[in-house]
Amino acid sequence: MQGQCWRKIKMNKNEIADKILSLSLERGAGKAQCVVTSQIKTEIYYEQGKISLLRTLFNNTVTIKVLKNQKKGVVAQNTFENPEKAVDEALSAAEYAKPDDAEDICDEINTKTFTEGNLEPDREAMYNGLVKFISDSKQKYPKISFDSITIEHLLITRLYKNTNGVSMEETRGFYVFSSMFMALDADKTSSFNASEAVFLDPKTDFMSLGMTERLLAETEKQVDTKTLDGKFVGSLVITPQCMEDIIGTVEGNFLSDGVLMNNTSLFKDKLDKQVASQNVSIYANPLTPGLAGGYSVTGEGFAAENMAIIENGILKNFILSRYGAKKTGLQRSKNEGGCLVMTPGEKSLEQIIKNTERGILLNRFSGGEPGVDGDITGVAKNSFLIENGKITDALSETMISGNLASMLMNITDISNETVTNGDYVLPYVKIDKVTISGK
Structure with missing residues (x-):
């Protein structure tokens, strides 16, 4: 299902960008650019001692920049609907802007497509990796208390097009690990600490990501602190x-x-x-x-x-x-x-x-x-x-x-x-x- 959603967005975003650029020129812009971005986020969330959430979120944005008599108008919206209104708002913003000779759009004419990473989330690996990380943390660092742990897969596709003929598209799929934690020892607590990493292989041992293990070990030592004199x-x-x-x-x-x-x-x-x-x-x-x-x-x-x-x-x-x-x-x-x-x-x-x-x-x-x-x-x-x-x-x-x-x-x-x-x-x-x- 998620792959079908991505393919549909991939098919539509070129049409959206082309329509916006065409409308911009028709309605008086001298130059225009359009950035169409779609994001699909799959996340697993741990808080209050349990895995409490597994969900997929979708987000689409369109950003339009028009130039008219060297005056810039920019509009961003989080929907692919009603491009006519968005173009009109950008042109209206340009009317009230001051001319700026430095304003322009990309003139390095390229038509390229880049694809990197994993385009589909491995939910099973995400879940199993989180369970293992929680278990290993309890065994190796028993004083650690997690405020939250999040495992995400992000699929981001971004298309840049302009009226100079530039078309640059990039799609990246990757995973994000983030955790916030503190140490508890009887009535003593450390301050909060955090670790975050971006990675490609969902079967990676989360404990090995970035500085995660070192930070867990150090946080346990921070329940007792010293204040310097002088x-x-x-x-x-x-x-x-x-x-x-x-x-x-x-x-x-x-x-x-x-x-x-x-x-x-x-x-x-x-x-x-x-x-x-x-x-x-x-x-x-x-x-x-x-x-x-x-x-x-x-x-x-x-x-x-x-x-x-x-x-x-x-x-x-x-x-x-x-x-x-x-x-x-x-x-x-x-x-x-x-x-x-x-x-x-x-x-x-x-x-x-x-x-x-x-x-x-x-x-x-x-x-x-x-x-x-x-x-x-x-x-x-x-x-x-x-x-x-x-x-x-x-x-x-x-x-x-x-x-x-x-x-x-x-x-x-x-x-x-x-x-x-x-x-x-x-x-x-x-x-x-x-x-x-x-x-």
């Missing part, structure tokens, strides 16, 4: 899961459309110059084989390519859309970022910890967005103190402050181990000269 300058040993968030913050604060267009990025003049330690190479690689969270087509209709962000400490590319590139006079990037791959180092995590005099094993960082100067302050969550080369106490109420740009330059060690959760392939990273404080 302040010191030390090291952060950042886990891959946390490192993804930090690199994402670097992308947003230094490399993206907004900060480059408004001229607030500290890296605006740093292309082909050093911005990180020489041992740092970071790539946005959406075409990495086996990376379930990858993509082949950008949101603007361009074919995605792998791309170096930082290579041997040198900034190689910004993450700019077509619009951002036009506004800044810089080059459009080969992809939209994410799908992070970082070159591993030569030392094991154990060696890196052993060589750390005092610092934190940082699993999660909770803080606001950095200022335009890159200064960043927040709380270390689900983290541990490192003293004299050993991981010691679980921490609470511990603050971290530093400067994001300086932190990149102060990366001193990178582990030879990497972790993948389907969205990234990242190692553990040590950063020196960070201010750490307690009460």
